[in-house]
Amino acid sequence: MKSTLSELATSSTAPEKHPAHEVVYQRVRAQILFGELAPGQAITIQGLVEALGVGMTPVREAIRRLISDGALMFQGNRRVSVPLLSLSDVNELIYARKSIECELVRRAALRMNSTQIDKLEEIDLALDSAIRDGDIPGYLVHNHAFHTTLYTGAHAPVLIDLAERLWLRFGPSLRVVCGRFGTQSFPDRHKDIIEALRRQDPEMAALAMERDVMQGMEQIAQGLPA
Amino acid sequence: MKSTLSELATSSTAPEKHPAHEVVYQRVRAQILFGELAPGQAITIQGLVEALGVGMTPVREAIRRLISDGALMFQGNRRVSVPLLSLSDVNELIYARKSIECELVRRAALRMNSTQIDKLEEIDLALDSAIRDGDIPGYLVHNHAFHTTLYTGAHAPVLIDLAERLWLRFGPSLRVVCGRFGTQSFPDRHKDIIEALRRQDPEMAALAMERDVMQGMEQIAQGLPA
DNA sequence: GCGCCAAAAACTTGATCAAATTACCCCAGA
DNA sequence: TCTGGGGTAATTTGATCAAGTTTTTGGCGC
Numbered sequence: 001m002k003s004t005l006s007e008l009a010t011s012s013t014a015p016e017k018h019p020a021h022e023v024v025y026q027r028v029r030a031q032i033l034f035g036e037l038a039p040g041q042a043i044t045i046q047g048l049v050e051a052l053g054v055g056m057t058p059v060r061e062a063i064r065r066l067i068s069d070g071a072l073m074f075q076g077n078r079r080v081s082v083p084l085l086s087l088s089d090v091n092e093l094i095y096a097r098k099s100i101e102c103e104l105v106r107r108a109a110l111r112m113n114s115t116q117i118d119k120l121e122e123i124d125l126a127l128d129s130a131i132r133d134g135d136i137p138g139y140l141v142h143n144h145a146f147h148t149t150l151y152t153g154a155h156a157p158v159l160i161d162l163a164e165r166l167w168l169r170f171g172p173s174l175r176v177v178c179g180r181f182g183t184q185s186f187p188d189r190h191k192d193i194i195e196a197l198r199r200q201d202p203e204m205a206a207l208a209m210e211r212d213v214m215q216g217m218e219q220i221a222q223g224l225p226a
Numbered sequence: 227m228k229s230t231l232s233e234l235a236t237s238s239t240a241p242e243k244h245p246a247h248e249v250v251y252q253r254v255r256a257q258i259l260f261g262e263l264a265p266g267q268a269i270t271i272q273g274l275v276e277a278l279g280v281g282m283t284p285v286r287e288a289i290r291r292l293i294s295d296g297a298l299m300f301q302g303n304r305r306v307s308v309p310l311l312s313l314s315d316v317n318e319l320i321y322a323r324k325s326i327e328c329e330l331v332r333r334a335a336l337r338m339n340s341t342q343i344d345k346l347e348e349i350d351l352a353l354d355s356a357i358r359d360g361d362i363p364g365y366l367v368h369n370h371a372f373h374t375t376l377y378t379g380a381h382a383p384v385l386i387d388l389a390e391r392l393w394l395r396f397g398p399s400l401r402v403v404c405g406r407f408g409t410q411s412f413p414d415r416h417k418d419i420i421e422a423l424r425r426q427d428p429e430m431a432a433l434a435m436e437r438d439v440m441q442g443m444e445q446i447a448q449g450l451p452a
Numbered sequence: 453g454c455g456c457c458a459a460a461a462a463c464t465t466g467a468t469c470a471a472a473t474t475a476c477c478c479c480a481g482a
Numbered sequence: 483t484c485t486g487g488g489g490t491a492a493t494t495t496g497a498t499c500a501a502g503t504t505t506t507t508g509g510c511g512c
Contacts, residue, residue: 270494270495270496271495271496271497272494272495272496273495282496282497286496286497304495304496304497305495305496
């Protein structure tokens with residue numbers, strides 16, 4: 001029984017019939033977010049056609065979407081690859097993440113009820129175990145789940161869309177950093193965020209989020225290819 | 227000799243061979259940005275196939291991209307349409323535009339040379355004539371050109387990508403507002419921006435941009451369907 | 453090193469199948 | 483007879499695939 005990370009992350013309890021191009025998109029998206037694809041790695045349409053056993057049209061649609069997301073990069077001569085981040089890119093991502101995600105957590109602080117916050121705490125506990133065990137894929141999955149669940153509470157679809165896009169850009173590089181430094185080097189700001197949510201204190205939440213973002217992004221900056 | 231707005235806006239001096247899916251994307255993108263498609267309007271694959279004389283795979287790719295951009299909206303039952311903005315959407319767009327575009331103009335203020343600023347001033351003059359003449363399409367095209375040229379000077383690809391996406395979201399609604407109120411109601415903050423650029427004063431530029439953004443978005447908010 | 457040739461991959465199209473909407477018709481009830 | 487509702491048929495549209503065409507790449511010989 002083989003079950004890859006991306007299969008787990010994309011499996012749904014409700015067996016709705018998703019179109020093939022959607023399945024391919026979600027699958028590759030998860031591979032990028034959770035580090036199964038390395039920065040700089042080449043992606044071919046044919047490769048995905050053979051790997052996933054679908055026709056070429058759905059694969060093409062999924063790839064165009066991912067390029068638009070910034071999750072993949074069009075290299076000009078018909079080549080597609082996972083982007084390599086420059087230091088300048090990381091600096092832009094830092095600014096954008098701080099702007100967007102701090103606002104999301106501010107809004108979430110005003111709107112989330114205690115049930116939703118409990119759910120968040122539950123995810124954070126799973127995240128803690130992953131960190132203790134040095135489980136890098138688990139860390140990536142739960143860390144992403146923590147943020148997306150948090151943002152869902154903000155009821156801000158446009159900002160959430162922007163935030164998800166930013167995560168797709170640094171996902172592969174985050175995986176590399178974890179592989180190099182392990183998960184220990186991430187002190188947990190999530191506890192501060194949760195406390196701020198319970199107090200319904202937007203500015204405290206935004207401050208904790210800013211620290212969380214900075215920690216992650218500085219790690220990525222240090223792990224950049226020289 | 228018929229030449230629509232989107233044809234003009236996408237025509238390039240260099241007749242490079244772009245793939246059909248790219249041509250379709252640029253074409254529909256321009257139609258959305260410059261108001262040839264109304265909010266709520268339905269988009270069909272077959273319609274574009276017939277209108278543009280290309281196969282359906284390139285059209286599908288272009289549509290997926292535009293959906294990912296937020297320029298089009300997937301309505302669940304296989305239907306695609308130009309999004310209608312809610313007041314909440316506009317509020318999110320205001321925050322995002324202020325964050326991203328003010329930072330872009332700050333960076334541009336530190337990097338643009340006087341030749342580039344001259345180019346910007348030239349575009350702004352064309353914009354002024356369009357306003358005087360009540361030329362709404364011209365206003366939309368030149369206004370967009372002003373901002374993209376300005377942002378190009380910031381050398382910040384990630385932030386530029388985010389900003390372009392935001393423009394795609396409110397493009398159709400901006401067209402509606404112009405049609406209702408005309409172009410007179412847009413006092414010109416661009417002069418302030420240009421002066422700030424010449425002084426290389428990032429904060430003055432950011433402030434002028436913030437006013438420009440607020441003016442445009444408040445117009446859109448007031449023009450929202452009741 | 454330069455150019456030609458072969459193989460692989462991307463691009464495009466047309467055909468086929470499935471799903472959804474629309475049109476239409478028939479019948480019941482006023 | 484007229485009207486309205488329900489159900490079915492036809493058309494429209496979307497989804498997928500496979501084949502043909504074009505482009506790029508990489509190797510090989512000169």
